[in-house]
Amino acid sequence: MKKIVLMGNPNVGKSVVFSRLTGTNVIASNYPGTTVDFSKGKMCFGKEGHEIIDAPGTYSLEPSNKAEEVAVEMFGQADLIIDVADATNLERNLYLTLQLLEQKKPVILALNMWDEARHTGIIIDLKKLENELHIPVVPTVALSGEGFSDLVRRFDEARSPAEIEPMNDRERWMKIGEIIGNVQQVTHRHHTLRDWISEASIRPLTGVPIALVVIFTALWLVSFIGETLITYIFDPLFTLYAPIVMSISIWLGPGLLHELLIGQLINGEIDYIQSMGLLTTGLYVPFAMVLPYIIAFYSVLAVFEDTGYLPRLATLSDTLFHRFGMHGFGIIPVFLGLGCNVPGVLATRSLETKKQRFIAATLIAISVPCMAKNAMVFGILGSFGMVYVILVFGTLFLVFVSSGIILNRLIKGDSPEICLEIPPYRKPDPLTVLKKTWMRIRWFLKEAIPFVFLGVLLINVLYAVGFVEWLGGIFAPVIQGWFGLPQEATTALLVGFLRKDLAVGMLLPLGMSPLQLVIATTLLTIYFPCVGTFAVMFRELGIRDMIKATAFMAGTAFVVGGAMRLILLGI
Amino acid sequence: MEQPVTSLETGNTAVILWLEGGHWFQNKMRGIGIREQKTIRLVAKHPFNGPIVVEVDGREITIGRRMADHIITGVPE
Numbered sequence: 081m082k083k084i085v086l087m088g089n090p091n092v093g094k095s096v097v098f099s100r101l102t103g104t105n106v107i108a109s110n111y112p113g114t115t116v117d118f119s120k121g122k123m124c125f126g127k128e129g130h131e132i133i134d135a136p137g138t139y140s141l142e143p144s145n146k147a148e149e150v151a152v153e154m155f156g157q158a159d160l161i162i163d164v165a166d167a168t169n170l171e172r173n174l175y176l177t178l179q180l181l182e183q184k185k186p187v188i189l190a191l192n193m194w195d196e197a198r199h200t201g202i203i204i205d206l207k208k209l210e211n212e213l214h215i216p217v218v219p220t221v222a223l224s225g226e227g228f229s230d231l232v233r234r235f236d237e238a239r240s241p242a243e244i245e246p247m248n249d250r251e252r253w254m255k256i257g258e259i260i261g262n263v264q265q266v267t268h269r270h271h272t273l274r275d276w277i278s279e280a281s282i283r284p285l286t287g288v289p290i291a292l293v294v295i296f297t298a299l300w301l302v303s304f305i306g307e308t309l310i311t312y313i314f315d316p317l318f319t320l321y322a323p324i325v326m327s328i329s330i331w332l333g334p335g336l337l338h339e340l341l342i343g344q345l346i347n348g349e350i351d352y353i354q355s356m357g358l359l360t361t362g363l364y365v366p367f368a369m370v371l372p373y374i375i376a377f378y379s380v381l382a383v384f385e386d387t388g389y390l391p392r393l394a395t396l397s398d399t400l401f402h403r404f405g406m407h408g409f410g411i412i413p414v415f416l417g418l419g420c421n422v423p424g425v426l427a428t429r430s431l432e433t434k435k436q437r438f439i440a441a442t443l444i445a446i447s448v449p450c451m452a453k454n455a456m457v458f459g460i461l462g463s464f465g466m467v468y469v470i471l472v473f474g475t476l477f478l479v480f481v482s483s484g485i486i487l488n489r490l491i492k493g494d495s496p497e498i499c500l501e502i503p504p505y506r507k508p509d510p511l512t513v514l515k516k517t518w519m520r521i522r523w524f525l526k527e528a529i530p531f532v533f534l535g536v537l538l539i540n541v542l543y544a545v546g547f548v549e550w551l552g553g554i555f556a557p558v559i560q561g562w563f564g565l566p567q568e569a570t571t572a573l574l575v576g577f578l579r580k581d582l583a584v585g586m587l588l589p590l591g592m593s594p595l596q597l598v599i600a601t602t603l604l605t606i607y608f609p610c611v612g613t614f615a616v617m618f619r620e621l622g623i624r625d626m627i628k629a630t631a632f633m634a635g636t637a638f639v640v641g642g643a644m645r646l647i648l649l650g651i
Numbered sequence: 652m653e654q655p656v657t658s659l660e661t662g663n664t665a666v667i668l669w670l671e672g673g674h675w676f677q678n679k680m681r682g683i684g685i686r687e688q689k690t691i692r693l694v695a696k697h698p699f700n701g702p703i704v705v706e707v708d709g710r711e712i713t714i715g716r717r718m719a720d721h722i723i724t725g726v727p728e
Contacts, residue, residue, distance in 0.1 A: 139682035169710060172684045200709070253681065269709070278711065282704050283661075283695040395713040399701035407715065408702065497715020498702050501683060 082130045084235075085154050087180060088164035089173050090137030091503050093192045095119075096222035097164055098134035101232070105519055106134060108512070109385035110503050113137070113412070113430035116147040118154050125232050133158070136429075139172075141179045146429040146437070155180075160238050161187045162231075167197035167219065170204060170264060174256045177213065181244040187215050188238035190231055194219035196504075201267035208263040214241030223509060274505055282392050282502065291396050294389065298380050305376035306455065314368040318352065325350060325359055340540055346589075353460075354589045361585060362536040365456070366528055370581050371521075373455035377419050378520040379513065386508035386516075390415065391500055398498050404484025405439045405491060406431065407498035417444040419451050420524070421613040425620060434625075435493030441617055442487060442629040445609040446636060447480035449473075449580075452528065456584035457601050464594040471598045471648075476605055479640060487632070527612060528579065535578040539586065542571065562638070564645035566590050569600050576604050577611055595648045599641060607637035656722040657703055659693040665724035667691050672721045680722065683712055691724060 086094045090112030099105050102121025108114060119134045135154040136147035143149040155161070163180055165173035170191070180187050189209075191197075197204065210217045216237045220227035247255065280286040325342065329350065332338040342350065343357030352364035384390060390412055398408030409430060417424025421444055428440040449457070461468040488495070542548050551574065552559070552567040560567050568590050576583035587600050608630070609617065618626045645651065659665055667689050670677045684707050685691070694711055695704040703719045705712055714722075 140678065142678065144679065169684070169708065171708065172682070175682060249678065249681070253686065279694055282711065282713075284697050284701070287695075391713070395695075395697070395702060395704060398713070398715070399697060399699050408713070497718050498713055499679060499683060499715065499718065500713045502704070502711035502713060 081128070082159040083133060083157055084130050084160045084162060085133045085135055085158035086162050086164055087135055087151065087155060087158075087176065088137060088192075089139055089166065089169075089176060091501065092137065092164050092166040092173065093222045094137060094164045095134055097162070097190060097192065097220070098132060100222055100225055100228055102132050105515060107516060107519065109382075109390075109516075110388040110506050111385065111390045111412070112501050112503070113147060113409070113427070114385070116150070116426055116429040118150055123232075125235060138176065140176055141183070145432045150429075155183075155185075158185060160235070161185055163187050163189045164192050165189060167191040167194050167204060168200055168202060170202075171256060171260045174259060175252060178244065178247070178252050178255060181213065181215070181241060182246045184240045186238040186240050188231070188234060189213065189215055189217045190227075191217060191219045192222050194227065195221045195224070201269045203265040203267070205263045209259070212259045212262060214243050215239055223512070278392075278502070278505055281389070282395055284396070287392065287396050291393055294393075298384065301380050302373065302376045303458070305379070306373040306458075309372035309375060310368065314372055318364060318368050322350065328359065339544075340537070343536075343540075353585050356536055356539055356586070358533060358536050361582075362533055365581055365585050366525075366532045369459050369585075370452045370455045370528070371524070373451050373458075374419070374524050375517070375521060377451045379517045381415070381419060382513040382516045382520075383508050384415075386506065386513060388503040388505050391502045394498070394500060395502070402495065403488065404443065404481075405488030405495045406436045406484075407495065409498060409500060410436070410440050413440050414444060414448055417448040417450065418454075419520070421445060421448065421450050421609060422527075422616050424448065425613060425616045428620065432496050433494045435491050436495055438491060438621060438625055438629070439484065439487045441621060442632060443480055443484055445613055445617060445629065446483055446606055446633050447476045449476060449605045450610075452524075452579070452581040453584060453601075453605060456581045460584060460588060461594065461597055461601065464597070468594050468598050472602050475598075475602050475640070475644065479606060479636065483632075483636060531579045531611070532582055535575050535582040538578065539571065539575055539582075542574075558638075562645065563599060563603065563641040564649045564651060565596055565600055566592060572600065573604065573607060577608060577614075580604055580610055599644045599648060602644065603637055603641050606633060606640055608633060653723055653725050655720045656691055656693060656705060656724050657696070657716060657719045659724065661693055661696055664690055664692045665726050668723050668725045670721060671723055676718065676721065680718075684708055684710055685712065685714075685722060691722070 086098055088094050095106050095108035095115050101123050104121035106119045115136045121132045123130055123132055133154050135151040138148040138151040141152055143152050161180055163177050206217050216234045218227055218231045281290045329342045341357050341359045343355035343360055346354050350360050352360055355361050394408035394411050397411045401408050401410045413424045413427035416427050424444045425441045428437045431437050457472055548571045552570045555570045556567040559565050559570050572583045572586040575586055583604055584601055667687050670680050689707050692706040694706050700716050702713050702715050
């Protein structure tokens with residue numbers, strides 16, 4: 081089986097090409113650095129099956145970050161290369177093309193975004209380009225599928241031309257200048273409304289107000305969509321389900337199985353949040369409280385990603401993020417982390433140095449609450465008043481800023497400057513947005529539900545064997561004395577390792593005051609990441625840095641928890 | 652007149668004369684599209700020594716101030 085690798089500059093549409101060829105959907109967006117790992121898929125043509133690999137984008141074969149390292153590694157394994165180039169920016173893309181051709185592996189060139197090139201008045205003579213490069217050149221539009229049958233049909237013609245000899249940089253750019261002069265004509269183009277909006281949103285004076293409006297609109301949309309879904313769809317569904325689960329409860333009668341499936345009855349009734357049974361809380365928390373917000377967040381994020389706004393936000397926040405030892409691109413992992421910390425930590429691969437990656441991953445784990453947790457904070461604290469919700473997020477924001485400043489001082493290493501291509505604004509395609517949102521929801525369901533069940537199971541077992549009391553006793557000095565919380569809150573912190581949303585739910589039966597709840601939910605974010613985030617941090621940072629990050633988190637939780645007790649509870 | 656791109660007025664255009672720096676810096680700039688002989692326009696300059704945004708070949712690129720200081724431009728007569 082042949083290995084076919086997709087190579088190309090960042091944000092030229094490799095992932096869309098991959099999805100087209102293999103039928104396997106992968107996340108694609110309109111900003112450089114969406115793909116940080118490789119994906120494998122299969123396709124058949126002729127009599128054989130082939131393995132297709134989608135690699136992260138790279139400007140050259142000399143990697144400058146971890147994502148580009150992955151790309152170069154994939155290149156090494158390839159039997160055939162599909163070089164995906166952006167037809168609207170051919171000159172720059174040819175640098176990698178020539179490097180690929182010098183490596184003596186068969187290459188076929190897909191000139192993607194062919195339609196956009198035509199619209200912007202760029203004319204490329206395909207025959208001449210084929211003659212210059214000595215490989216097949218196929219114009220494609222990955223979003224619509226135009227040109228793909230040609231691309232696949234011409235795979236066999238891919239070759240490594242003997243005419244292209246290894247060159248140094250200067251020679252390579254000379255050659256590119258020569259090729260462009262021969263094959264490309266650019267008609268003068270006028271400034272359009274799109275250019276005007278693009279510039280307004282990246283200049284400081286106009287860009288900052290625009291950013292604030294955009295962010296607040298996005299947050300409002302997420303909460304509006306989330307609440308609407310809960311009120312009109314998910315809560316009514318669980319109201320319908322209530323008599324069913326009640327009759328199961330009666331049928332089971334008291335006993336171990338009842339404890340496990342239904343949990344505790346609160347005043348003789350099932351309480352979806354507090355009962356802690358697999359069929360009650362185990363279903364209600366992930367489906368009725370968290371899922372609506374996951375749907376809301378990821379649909380808004382998808383629109384955001386596909387318009388191309390994120391790199392502009394990265395530019396505007398660059399100065400601020402330098403204080404935290406990163407540069408503006410760091411805001412993109414943070415944004416993704418608001419959905420789920422796991423993809424957030426993964427996205428730190430696009431940062432150049434170890435220092436930047438360590439700080440970004442640690443800050444996400446310590447102070448960026450994921451949507452599952454946010455939904456619970458809104459669901460539980462929101463009923464006491466928005467001021468408590470604001471207290472939690474305000475504290476986390478302060479923790480983010482101060483931890484960033486401290487880590488920047490503590491961690492040795494370089495913090496290079498930003499160097500980021502700003503993609504043109506594009507209109508998000510509704511179908512692509514829907515597909516992407518669905519992929520992420522499916523991922524949430526697959527990853528979250530087993531852990532919620534495991535968490536519910538663990539809670540029941542731990543209570544039954546008396547472990548909770550024992551552990552509570554051990555941690556009582558810290559939990560009770562230092563944080564001002566009831567000692568049973570220890571269990572919530574323990575369960576928080578499995579699922580943070582479930583842990584927030586566990587705090588409710590403890591009869592805490594709203595201010596105690598604020599402290600407990602804030603600490604739940606800071607003290608330790610959940611198991612999924614822990615695993616991905618371990619993989620990305622290595623064991624030594626993981627221990628460092630964990631120690632920093634424990635220390636911060638201790639300091640912040642104590643300070644909150646003093647300020648909020650006054651004891 | 653030779654001057655770094657950061658000295659341009661916002662909205663003004665110049666030609667890139669040379670990239671002052673090591674191999675790594677030159678490669679990074681050329682790779683992203685900032686090359687000698689190209690026309691470059693300063694789109695935005697962010698305060699507090701923040702990044703600048705330039706336009707080359709119809710593409711906007713954000714670059715940190717220190718790097719941008721090493722992109723030397725000239726205004727054609």
